[in-house]
Amino acid sequence: MGAIQPRVGEPVSDELALVQAARAGDVGAFEELVRRYDRNIFRIAQHITQNREDAEDVVQDAFFKAYSNLNQFQGQSKFYTWLVRIAVNEALMKLRRRRPERTVSLDEDVKTEDDTVPREVADWSPNPEQQYTQAELREILDRTIHGLPASFRTVFVLRDVEGLSTEETAEALDLSIPAVKSRLLRARLQLRSRLSKYFQRHEKANERQKPGSGDHQS
Amino acid sequence: MKCSEFLQELTDYLDGVIDANTKAELEEHLSWCHNCYVVCDTTKKTIEIYRDSHLYELPEDLRGRLRSAIVSKCQARKKAGPEGA
Ligand SMILES: [Zn+2]
Numbered sequence: 001m002g003a004i005q006p007r008v009g010e011p012v013s014d015e016l017a018l019v020q021a022a023r024a025g026d027v028g029a030f031e032e033l034v035r036r037y038d039r040n041i042f043r044i045a046q047h048i049t050q051n052r053e054d055a056e057d058v059v060q061d062a063f064f065k066a067y068s069n070l071n072q073f074q075g076q077s078k079f080y081t082w083l084v085r086i087a088v089n090e091a092l093m094k095l096r097r098r099r100p101e102r103t104v105s106l107d108e109d110v111k112t113e114d115d116t117v118p119r120e121v122a123d124w125s126p127n128p129e130q131q132y133t134q135a136e137l138r139e140i141l142d143r144t145i146h147g148l149p150a151s152f153r154t155v156f157v158l159r160d161v162e163g164l165s166t167e168e169t170a171e172a173l174d175l176s177i178p179a180v181k182s183r184l185l186r187a188r189l190q191l192r193s194r195l196s197k198y199f200q201r202h203e204k205a206n207e208r209q210k211p212g213s214g215d216h217q218s
Numbered sequence: 219m220k221c222s223e224f225l226q227e228l229t230d231y232l233d234g235v236i237d238a239n240t241k242a243e244l245e246e247h248l249s250w251c252h253n254c255y256v257v258c259d260t261t262k263k264t265i266e267i268y269r270d271s272h273l274y275e276l277p278e279d280l281r282g283r284l285r286s287a288i289v290s291k292c293q294a295r296k297k298a299g300p301e302g303a
Pocket of ligand 1: 220221224247251253254255
């Protein structure tokens with residue numbers, strides 16, 4: 001069993017030139033940067049806020065904030081990491097506004113039962129995701145990640161979905177590297193354990209939970 | 219190596235950022251510990267499924283709307299000139 005294959009990143013060689021042009025007032029150059037990263041920023045925002053409208057706002061606000069503060073960008077980190085940092089903060093503000101009863105912080109080191117080794121785990125069927133339609137699968141994945149604390153979701157989406165390095169994630173979230181690693185491990189293990197009920201290889205097919213059966217088919 | 223030690227190294231193992239010695243120890247553990255093998259294998263699948271899921275894709279029409287909204291805000295700001303300068 002080998003390591004997971006990282007997603008290949010886009011070339012960033014001309015990126016500094018675009019940033020410099022945008023800083024000098026070339027809105028077209030900035031639009032190119034928007035084109036390059038809007039999908040990523042939307043995905044990150046949706047993962048954190050779990051709300052479509054909020055995610056749309058975050059995309060607009062984060063890019064506009066980046067444009068307005070381009071002279072603050074030092075060029076020591078990648079533009080994308082800097083942009084993600086802005087977007088994560090915007091998204092967390094949205095989340096706090098919507099759920100004022102809960103403290104939403106990336107600093108909370110949520111204690112879970114995952115510090116111990118999962119026991120009696122059943123293997124998954126080969127290509128378990130193929131047991132479901134695309135729409136069913138998306139609903140399972142959406143529902144599963146919904147239950148994770150915001151700090152875990154955020155680390156997971158940056159590291160494993162968007163493919164940022166541990167160092168970049170730490171920088172974007174203002175966390176230490178050990179904090180990123182511990183949240184990532186717990187996020188991965190929690191998702192694994194929650195997905196198991198859909199993907200486990202056991203012959204109780206009738207009891208298998210299927211989403212969207214009945215009332216709200218998307 | 220104990221199962222708890224294996225778990226401590228799982229993230230680095232899956233990310234492929236461990237030294238050869240530790241990697242050999244982990245794989246020795248995996249060769250006889252079915253429990254850790256399954257945890258490792260299904261965690262890897264979890265990551266791959268999420269990464270390849272196309273969850274929260276930005277639809278093209280919305281994408282266009284957001285981009286023009288951003289661009290017009292930026293243009294308005296450019297006309298207004300830099301703040302406080
Ligand atoms: Zn073990």
